[in-house]
Amino acid sequence: MAAFHCIQALRFPSRTHVFFPVGEQxxxxxxxxxxxxxxxxxxxxKKSDKEIYLKSKVETxxxxxxxxxxxLAVGIAQNVDTGAILMQGFVxxxxxxxxxxxxxxxxxSRSRSALWTKGETSKNFINVHDIxxxxxxxxxxxxxxxxxxxxxxxxxxxxxxxxxxxxxxxxVDGNKLALxxxxxxxxxxxxxxxxxxxxxxxxxxxxxxxxxxxxxxCLKIREEADELCRTxxxxxxxxxxxxxxxxxxxxxxxxxxxxGVKIEEVLEVLRKRFFKSGxxxxxxxxxxx
Amino acid sequence: MAAFHCIQALRFPSRTHVFFPVGEQxxxxxxxxxxxxxxxxxxxxKKSDKEIYLKSKVETxxxxxxxxxxxLAVGIAQNVDTGAILMQGFVxxxxxxxxxxxxxxxxxSRSRSALWTKGETSKNFINVHDIxxxxxxxxxxxxxxxxxxxxxxxxxxxxxxxxxxxxxxxxVDGNKLALxxxxxxxxxxxxxxxxxxxxxxxxxxxxxxxxxxxxxxCLKIREEADELCRTxxxxxxxxxxxxxxxxxxxxxxxxxxxxGVKIEEVLEVLRKRFFKSGxxxxxxxxxxx
Numbered sequence: 001m002a003a004f005h006c007i008q009a010l011r012f013p014s015r016t017h018v019f020f021p022v023g024e025q026x027x028x029x030x031x032x033x034x035x036x037x038x039x040x041x042x043x044x045x046k047k048s049d050k051e052i053y054l055k056s057k058v059e060t061x062x063x064x065x066x067x068x069x070x071x072l073a074v075g076i077a078q079n080v081d082t083g084a085i086l087m088q089g090f091v092x093x094x095x096x097x098x099x100x101x102x103x104x105x106x107x108x109s110r111s112r113s114a115l116w117t118k119g120e121t122s123k124n125f126i127n128v129h130d131i132x133x134x135x136x137x138x139x140x141x142x143x144x145x146x147x148x149x150x151x152x153x154x155x156x157x158x159x160x161x162x163x164x165x166x167x168x169x170x171x172v173d174g175n176k177l178a179l180x181x182x183x184x185x186x187x188x189x190x191x192x193x194x195x196x197x198x199x200x201x202x203x204x205x206x207x208x209x210x211x212x213x214x215x216x217x218c219l220k221i222r223e224e225a226d227e228l229c230r231t232x233x234x235x236x237x238x239x240x241x242x243x244x245x246x247x248x249x250x251x252x253x254x255x256x257x258x259x260g261v262k263i264e265e266v267l268e269v270l271r272k273r274f275f276k277s278g279x280x281x282x283x284x285x286x287x288x289x
Numbered sequence: 290m291a292a293f294h295c296i297q298a299l300r301f302p303s304r305t306h307v308f309f310p311v312g313e314q315x316x317x318x319x320x321x322x323x324x325x326x327x328x329x330x331x332x333x334x335k336k337s338d339k340e341i342y343l344k345s346k347v348e349t350x351x352x353x354x355x356x357x358x359x360x361l362a363v364g365i366a367q368n369v370d371t372g373a374i375l376m377q378g379f380v381x382x383x384x385x386x387x388x389x390x391x392x393x394x395x396x397x398s399r400s401r402s403a404l405w406t407k408g409e410t411s412k413n414f415i416n417v418h419d420i421x422x423x424x425x426x427x428x429x430x431x432x433x434x435x436x437x438x439x440x441x442x443x444x445x446x447x448x449x450x451x452x453x454x455x456x457x458x459x460x461v462d463g464n465k466l467a468l469x470x471x472x473x474x475x476x477x478x479x480x481x482x483x484x485x486x487x488x489x490x491x492x493x494x495x496x497x498x499x500x501x502x503x504x505x506x507c508l509k510i511r512e513e514a515d516e517l518c519r520t521x522x523x524x525x526x527x528x529x530x531x532x533x534x535x536x537x538x539x540x541x542x543x544x545x546x547x548x549g550v551k552i553e554e555v556l557e558v559l560r561k562r563f564f565k566s567g568x569x570x571x572x573x574x575x576x577x578x
Contacts, residue, residue, distance in 0.1 A: 057456050058456070061452065061455050061456055064455065074363055074377055076365060076374060076377065078372075078374060078467075078469070079469070080469055080470060081469060081470045082372065082469065083367075083371065083372020083373065083469040084372065085365060085367060085374065085430055087423070088363055088365065088423065088428040100452065100456075130451065130452075130453070130467065131451070131452035131453070132448040132449070132450060132451055132452065132467035133448070133450040133452065133455075134376070134377060134447040134448050134450070135440050135441070135442055135444070135447045135449070135450070136447070137450070139377040139447070139448075141374060141448050141467050143467055143469070151424050152424070153424055155424070158423040158424045158425070158428070159421040159422070159423050159428075159430050160421070160424070161421060161422040161423070161424070161426070162419065162420070162421055163350065163389065163419075163420035163421065163422065164419070164420070166350050166353065166422075167346050167347070167350055167389075178367075178419065178421035178430050178432055180367070180368070180369055180370060180371065180372040180432070180556075181369060181370045181556040181557075181559055181560045181564070182556060182559075184560075184563070184564060185559055185563055188563060214521055214522070217521070218518035218521060218522060221514055221517065221518050222511070222514055222515060222518060224514075225510055225511055225513075225514030225515075225537070225541075226511060226514075228510065228541060228544065229506075229507035229510050229511060229544070231544075231548065232503055232506070232507060232544055232547060232548060233503070233507060238548055238549060238550050238554075241544070241545060241548045241550045242550050242554040242555050242557075242558050243558055245541060245544075245545060245550065245555045245558075246555050246558040246559045246562065248514070248537070248541060249555065249559065250559065252514075252517060252534055252537060255517065255518070255520075255521055255530070255534075256530060256534060258521060259520065259521060259527055259530045260527060261527050261530045261531050261534070265527075265531040266531050266534045266535050266538065267469075267470040267471060268470075268531075269531050269532055269534075269535040270470055270471075270474055270535045270538065270539065271470045271473075273535065274473075274474055274477060275470070275473060
């Protein structure tokens with residue numbers, strides 16, 4: 001994930017911004033010597049050299065993509081923290097070049113025959129951290145962090161229409177997102193929490209008991225953490241470690257639900273701790289100075 | 290995520306298998322009364338009725354998809370546990386209908402002008418648990434569990450070519466997958482573990498100290514779990530909870546690296562615990578009986 005963090009967008013009004021690789025930094029006007037990456041936008045003192053360099057690097061990359069007969073490839077925007085697929089569109093040469101330089105997910109709108117940066121109207125940009133091509137080089141992932149809901153309907157992602165629900169003639173309510181395991185579990189725990197406000201039918205579930213009894217919840221979290229450690233200390237098997245880690249995760253997620261904290265926020269903490277981007281580094285140094 | 294778990298494929302040699310909704314079960318020959326879903330494949334006693342029913346439900350669904358001028362929509366296969374985008378292909382009416390009935394991710398191969406079930410050659414099927422359409426109904430997610438590496442190159446996913454690496458002329462080694470935060474962290478910890486086998490240059494990192502000193506690691510896990518609990522007990526703010534949960538996750542992931550357990554295995558444990566599918570229920574009952 002770290003690779004694209006390296007790309008810094010340093011904006012200087014009314015100057016041309018171009019790329020150059022880290023190895024080439026000293027040939028040019030270095031703006032951020034500490035940045036860990038390979039490409040930066042910099043103010044252009046040797047404009048023509050750098051523009052030529054940029055053009056050749058990006059053009060070679062763009063040439064390597066297998067564009068279809070309409071000059072398009074599939075572009076998929078994915079949340080870098082949660083893995084949720086936010087939206088899918090089509091990308092042409094200009095859209096990919098624009099995404100590389102602006103770090104905002106940009107597509108080609110087939111209906112309007114124009115470039116389209118997601119968020120240009122809604123301001124819900126997708127801030128791209130990484131870009132990947134598939135083995136055939138005709139499919140692109142923009143791995144990024146959305147500023148807000150991605151879908152024009154206000155939904156977090158565009159994928160909220162379940163085929164099983166359609167087959168069952170269920171109302172599609174826009175709230176049933178395509179969720180992977182961790183986020184399905186988070187949603188289930190949230191639902192149990194919401195049900196606590198309703199008249200109770202029967203005994204509360206185990207999740208509800210934990211949500212209501214914080215002493216029990218904390219007792220269980222400490223106990224499960226201890227059991228996870230004991231799988232190492234007592235040399236238990238891998239299946240036991242996976243199972244105890246599942247227990248730790250589940251109980252900790254119930255605590256997070258009590259506190260109103262999302263897994264995505266935790267992952268953002270971890271990303272910023274372990275994979276601080278050049279942009280963030282520069283910002284934090286700017287604030288400190 | 291639970292919705293598509295409901296679809297059961299009950300195979301009876303030389304009988305026709307069709308769908309019907311749960312509400313309609315008693316009209317037909319019910320195979321599994323305990324299944325929690327809305328559609329099952331069943332042996333066909335009233336073949337024509339059921340075939341008509343099936344045809345109409347699925348045809349209505351297929352009609353609702355916005356197929357392009359070639360009769361295709363984009364199909365994206367995503368790992369239900371990790372969220373990794375496994376591959377992207379194109380889907381036509383038959384491919385979607387086949388995926389619904391077989392629960393194996395099926396695409397339309399444009400180069401071969403034929404249906405193509407991922408895994409039909411390699412046996413690395415993608416077992417589909419859920420299917421989602423996007424807001425425009427021209428893009429489809431197959432949320433599933435792969436039997437093995439998805440890419441024909443043997444890579445876990447088809448997305449291992451980093452655009453920043455290409456721009457930097459780095460060797461694309463097929464091992465740098467597009468990873469979201471949790472899996473980037475898992476990879477970083479694995480790398481620190483692998484580096485322990487190499488001649489050491491300088492002081493070990495904190496992760497390496499934890500990997501080497503299991504007493505320290507377990508002390509930290511118990512301590513971080515305690516600190517997470519105290520954010521609830523002492524009514525600390527949400528940012529504190531997110532930060533402490535980040536600490537719990539990171540330290541627990543170091544323990545998992547020591548034990549050689551992957552996050553994906555933990556998520557599989559949680560999925561099976563919380564979202565047991567009809568198929569798995571039937572299998573486990575079959576084994577018990």
